[in-house]
């Protein structure tokens with residue numbers, strides 16, 4: 001497939017055996033420095049690619065906004081922002097009401113089709129088993145640095161404040177992997193729903209000790225869209241226009257998603 005590279009090993013951890021080779025799309029990666037808010041690249045001019053992991057069940061305008069906020073924040077700090085990936089979670093994640101991965105991949109693709117720099121990485125969703133976020137970041141980092149460019153590209157995890165807070169919820173993440181995510185990749189965290197993310201970081205030792213690896217981006221224009229709220233409207237037959245892209249609404253209607261949650265999650269895609 002043109003503009004794609006396959007999986008090429010892991011930076012520092014062995015990937016679990018049995019992983020499928022799924023190409024990483026590269027077609028939209030390019031310096032965004034020509035756009036607004038790019039003052040001057042910093043000394044290193046570090047090239048950055050962001051990866052957002054999540055259910056995207058379905059993708060909303062806020063999921064797309066997160067990439068715009070990250071782009072503005074990174075360019076204004078002198079980094080060279082190249083683009084980003086939505087990585088829908090594997091079906092084995094087992095979250096309630098998760099529609100099949102192939103639907104979520106397609107919805108992310110149509111949602112990001114109007115963006116010049118947001119792409120979808122289907123690797124995580126297409127693996128036979130659940131893949132932890134650290135491995136998703138490893139896969140993107142390795143694929144980019146081995147084939148995309150001879151210059152090193154830094155990959156960062158893009159997330160909302162709730163995901164950052166889940167790092168410190170006992171039993172959800174493996175502490176060593178959280179530490180590796182901070183040290184090797186770093187996190188761009190978009191504030192959400194009026195939560196005082198800086199205070200959360202201050203009050204927790206793990207987050208505080210890693211604060212130099214967490215970029216907190218303020219939500220200047222509050223937008224509390226969530227997939228849960230969108231699904232609720234769909235289940236009740238209410239409008240979701242202007243909450244999610246029209247193309248996603250069309251896809252949901254064509255595939256009868258979210259109106260009968262049980263059928264959607266158990267029906268074979270296609």
Ligand SMILES: Nc1ncnc2c1ncn2[C@@H]1O[C@H](COP(=O)(O)OP(=O)(O)OP(=O)(O)O)[C@@H](O)[C@H]1O
Pocket residue numbers: 052053054055056057062063066158159160161162163190191192193223224225226227228229
């Ligand atoms: N309104 C928002 N503000 C900031 N971050 C958000 C927002 N909505 C989603 N995110 C972030 O997007 C990523 C993927 O989110 P996810 O697919 O879990 O969406 P969600 O809307 O939180 O889903 P759900 O409502 O199904 O739990 C996560 O890092 C999440 O924190």
Ligand SMILES: NC(=O)c1ccc[n+]([C@@H]2O[C@H](COP(=O)(O)O)[C@@H](O)[C@H]2O)c1
Pocket residue numbers: 053054055056088089093095131132133134163166172173174177
């Ligand atoms: N240990 C881990 O790597 C770990 C733990 C919990 C959630 N996650 C990820 O965080 C995201 C959470 O998404 P939701 O907010 O939709 O549940 C998913 O992409 C999931 O894979 C990763």
